[in-house]
Amino acid sequence: MMTAIIETSGLTRSYGDICALKPLDLCVPEGEWLTVMGHSGSGKSTLLNLLGGLDRPSGGSITVRGTDLATLSEDGLARFRRDCVGIIFQQHHLIPYLTALENVMMSQYFHSVPDEAEARHALERVGLGHRLKNRPGELSGGEQQRVCIARAIINSPRLLLGDEPTGNLDHKSTTMVMELLRELRDEDRFSIVMVTHNQEVAAWGDRTIHMDDGCLVREERTKGC
Structure with a gap:
């Protein structure tokens, strides 16, 4: 049996009278690429924020790599995000006055000690060795x-x-990014959970779950392109 990197049980999130996420039971095995789809307000971004320790659940449990996130202090959540999770947003959130190399090194600063050689290698892995400065x-x-x-x-x-x-991104850039993510996942064996509206993007994953009104309504296996 494969080890789970994520397990949720009865996971909920409410904001006042609004229930953004209704009781959710979910298991994500180590190394899986899971895609989450649904219209705006379906609960998919709420789920992603909970998985990343960016928000706290209203009820139920959420365990990532054996750690129940609900039991962590704010400092504990910060360490969890620093040590266990990488996040890619739709908006780039890059610091405009820093170079590509310096932007990557900033992430190291919050984790341990910035290492220019490691940051350069990371950029080379994504095909930007010529764009460091x-x-x-x-x-x-x-x-x-x-x-x-x-x-x-x-x-x-x-x-x-x-x-x-x-x-x-346009279609060409989208395909390039998805190919890169698949290559990196296959090399490093990390798990991916990705929110998208794009069915073609979802097809790159191993499994897709569909959400509506805060509920998981169905799931399907995908071909992984």
């Missing part, structure tokens, strides 16, 4: 997203979360 404004949208991927993997996370990471 360029600032975000000098990079294309696809290149900026690859910097974000390098930043997300620099600390060797076991769980990579993606919140519409290709939402602002």
Whole structure:
């Protein structure tokens, strides 16, 4: 039996009278690429924020790599995000006055000690070894997203979360980013949970769950392109 990296039981999240996530039981095996789909307000981003320790559940349990996130203090959640999770957002959130290399090194700063050689290697892995000294404004949208991927993997996370990471990219750049993520996942054997509206993007994963009104309504195996 495969080891689970994520397990939730009766997981819920409410904001006042609004129930954004209804009781959810979910298991994600180590190494799986799980895609989460659903219309706006379906609960998928709420789920992603809970998995990343960016928000706290209202009820139920959420365990990542054997740690119940509900039991962690704010400092404990910060350490969890630092040590276990890499996050790629739709908006790049790169610091505009820093170079690509410096942006990646900033992620190391919060984890341990910045290492220029390691940051350079991460950028080389995503095909940006020739763009180390360029600032975000000098990079294309696809290149900026690859910097974000390098930043997300620099600390060797076991769980990579993606919140519409290709939402602002054209088809060619989307395909390049997805191919890169698959290559990195196969090399490093981390797990991926990715939120997307794009059915073609979802097809790159191993399994897709569909959410509606805060509930998991169905799931399906995908071919992984």
